[in-house]
Amino acid sequence: MEVDRSEGIIRVLDPVTADKIAAGEVIERPMSVVKELIENALDAAATEITIELQEGGKRLVRVTDNGIGMSPSDAVLCLQRHATSKIKSADDLFSIRTLGFRGEALPSMASVSYTEIITRRPQDEFGTKVICAGGTIKEVHEVGAPPGTSVTVRDLFFNLPARKKFLRTAQTELGHITEVVNRFAISHPEVDTTLMHNDRVIFRCPKTDRLTDVVLTVFGRDAAEQSLHMSGSSGPYSIYGLVSKPTYTKANRSAQLFYVNRRFVRNRHFFHAIDEAYRGMLAQGRFPMVICFVDVDPRLVDVNVHPTKMEVKFAQEWEVHNLILSVIKEALASSPVAGGGRNIVAGVVGNIERPNFAVSAPTTGSRRPARTDFEEFHAALAQKMRYGSETEISASAPEAVIIQTEQPGELSDILAEAQVLGQVRNTYIVLQCTQGILIIDQHVAHERIVYDELASVDRKVHVQRLAIPLTLDLPKREALVVEHKVEDLKALGFDIEPFGKDTFVIRSVPALIAGKNYEQVLRDLIEELTELTVSRRLLVHREALITATACKMAIKAGDRLSTEEMVKLVSDLRRTSNPYLCPHGRPIIVCLSNRDIDKMFGRT
Template sequence: MANKIIVLEEDIVSKIAAGEVVERPASVVKELLENALDAQSSQVSFEIKDGGKRLIKVSDDGWGMSSSDAKLALLRHSTSKIKSLGDLFSISTLGFRGEALPSIAAVSYLELVSREKDSLEGVKVKAEGGKILEVKKIGCPPGTEVLIRDLFYNTPARLKYLKTASTEIAHISKVVTTQALSHPQVSFKLVHNGMTIFNSPSTPTPYQAVIDVYGKDLAKDLLELEFTHPSLDIKGFIGKPSISRASRAHQTFFVNSRPVRSKILFHALGEAYQGLIPGGRHPLAILYLKIRPELIDVNVHPAKLEVRFLREKEVHNLVQEAIRKCLTSAQLIPELRLKEPLPQKEVGSYPRAERKYQFVQETSPTLSLREVREEYQRGRPSFEEIAVLGQVFQTYLLAEDRDEFLIIDQHALHERIIFEELMKTKKSSGVPSQSLLIPLTLQLEPKQALSLKENLNSLKEIGFVLEDFGGNTFIIRAVPSVLKVENEQILFDLIDEISEESLQSKERITWEKIIQMVACKAAVKAGENLSRREAEALLKEFQNLENPFSCPHGRPTVIRMKKSDLERQFGRR
């Protein structure tokens, strides 16, 4: 009887290993970039074609490799970075497993050219699908150049799931710009299809790298942080509470120069800003932590993106303390507590009460929309039949409709109203724009700029008038009139959402989807006080909606309780 269990062939093993290390072109760039930085390179350049599907070329001026080392580098688990088991507990390099190059070679056509600085000649190695085809001596400059063609050519299922070239280069730019923040002393240049999309010269200060990545406008609103403790050193930059964002996309942590994701660090940052920014908003931060290597474990994730701390609670508390001290020393806490509310404004065609603007992403209970629709058979109520009772939690409107008690999510309802209004005007006469008295100049990070360029036409279709000013700079001359923009924050939130949506989608974002985003940004938020007149204005529009029972994202706008159900709860029936 034949054995059911067999030992897999080496090429199958290599492709399985590649699946853990190489998810997309950005994974290739990440691994090659880490090798370049570990080789003490002072400049690294990237040439990308078709989002990395057709070509990825990474060149550096680092240590280089000898002919024998270049051949060994393509063998699995061959590395110069650890030599014993004990080295795993004190890792100081970005890479250490010896899996990157062999995994990349297993799913591409690879060409490696390298020369050590004290050597007169270099070496060229060619491989196809993980098999070395050629090794020869050549003349070349010191350093290493790795050229990858036709990534995933032999694994069509992986190739099929890659996104558009714009999406893939956006992922690549995120990898490069993140490392530029961590290694300001290194010069980085990223070229895609012949166009330079990121260029960061060598600089002795991390602040200049922040300017290169995020632009001067954002950098000027950052506070420099420096904190020293026997267990942990923390340096970096944190955003003023006034420039919070709707997502954590602008939170970057480095542990011993390694970019990491850590729930401990995210939580500590959020706790430090408690009471300074509205719920659902996230502060900006670029923080560099230096800790003894034996006190962390970076070998917990295939892409080495996660880190475990031996003393998690201590790290959490120290990070929170460092941020809080920085905010306090900048005298932001008392200033924010005394800040006056903004004057009365209007959103859309609905009057707004005087209040502070709070841009909050709210959560909602899990409810069955089908049940709401099925039970609500009496037709849409007329405005005269609904009596507004008040507002609770600055989020929900309470109303009475004959023998029913209504609870309305003010954000969800207003979002649905704006969405349907914009959709109707777009299909009839076009979404009206309002010109800005002073055109707004936005300097974006490369990932955001790439996403915006890809979706310019969709934005123009719904009332935006904006120009690509070159590089990563855009000029906005007009916006949909419903936005009533008082500051840049709502635009940055919209751009962040477009950027994140682009990274997840294989297609360009439609104007319908962007209208959905605009409606969400323009609507009243959870946490905002509404006057009775404002509440009545929202409910009056309820009866005119085509789909009044859910917001454009599918969340319910209203739930109801019959008088008889309420009486049963109190034992009256």
């Protein structure tokens, strides 16, 4: 069939359709240029994308792809507002499968920069070059060019000095761009992505079919090795992705990425579901990595709610929330460190081969070598996300390594048959079991037990009435906090009542600490609550209160325990929701498997 070589596919939307499009600022900074150009390249079915930048993109952004290219007429038409090949009518807005659809990005960036487009369709003999300054087309001519498209945007906002003033340093702009490039690398692992800054390659993500490979490149080895695969579906929604074990966390949400039909979006239900799923497993202010893809019929999701296309509305918001929640929980439950898993146990022994956490079925494909000059990339990212400088694992947690034992089994079964050998340094309980030797940190184990008791919904707190009520005089700022928390403290088993002028009477205490120095426990707890309240400038919510209480009530490192006490502790631990991690996210049990012990003695 003869192809009409001049014919294009771009149409200018009719005014009615154009009106229905959420209008607004598309180009805000170099990062927005990069984002829109990468989206265009992906919509053009590119498998290789190169992003070149000068001065954090302020001087130059060039995105080159090997996609379908444009006809000579389209190369000109694409610069008109509302000119797009992706939708034809308002109806199409309800079933968008492409990343772009407004026909606004190219004209917007062209009007505030010097823009040059070089493009060629594979079937054409010659390519087309279009040169445009501040929105006016200056030149169009035929050029020799490889198949695909290259768009160069120079001197962004050269004609809008007021806007240009708001651009930040090259380093900061580069930080924003690396974040965007990361997100695309994660959602499109099948695309070869290269990012260059001032003529140096600073990030390279070769194509792969494994999400873990990209995670390795983007977030590093720890993240990749501590990630778990998740997937599930409900009604029209299906989700898949990776979550980190609670032992891998970050100081912010920068590793929590949510995609709908492979479009990156922000969605508060997503964050809420994550927080719920990890509840009680993480230290305050730590955030796990969660990369979640939702696939759904495009008719059930509206992407036309915001100009940057970063927000979406689902037909059933809560169904999606609940699905994410249950799928993350399931993934965590399958992990030995994270919750009742199949394979015991977290170990802290150094030189153990680490298991391979392939997400998809193992392939013969290449293990991507992540060797480029990432320093600049990570420095830029660090600036943006305070990434790299932070400790990846919660400060107090040793690096937990998963050991696949020869005899996998449920941890609670293992604990049931394990035999207490004794206490070491009044801090650790040592047990033996068929699989090897278990070491339990008595404080965190007890913390978990107390936490579960206090946090359970249907709990009845066992309280002990004091024969002689205790009177507490508190410093002013502590008294103020306690006054606000009287009801919550009652719920935890402290019957506490204001007694005028910063004084309180306590008539009963939780039975758990009745025999101990409960006054000290309560004073410590109040002090901590006050600290939390003051440092966070808000009243501590129930979850944090329970975590703090559990910590204060728990037996301490250094407390001597009788054999009966140790046996009781182990059997109580068995029945908890998560015998692997304390509510702060520290490991409770480590295991030296028989195999490891034999190996250490050269008996293998």
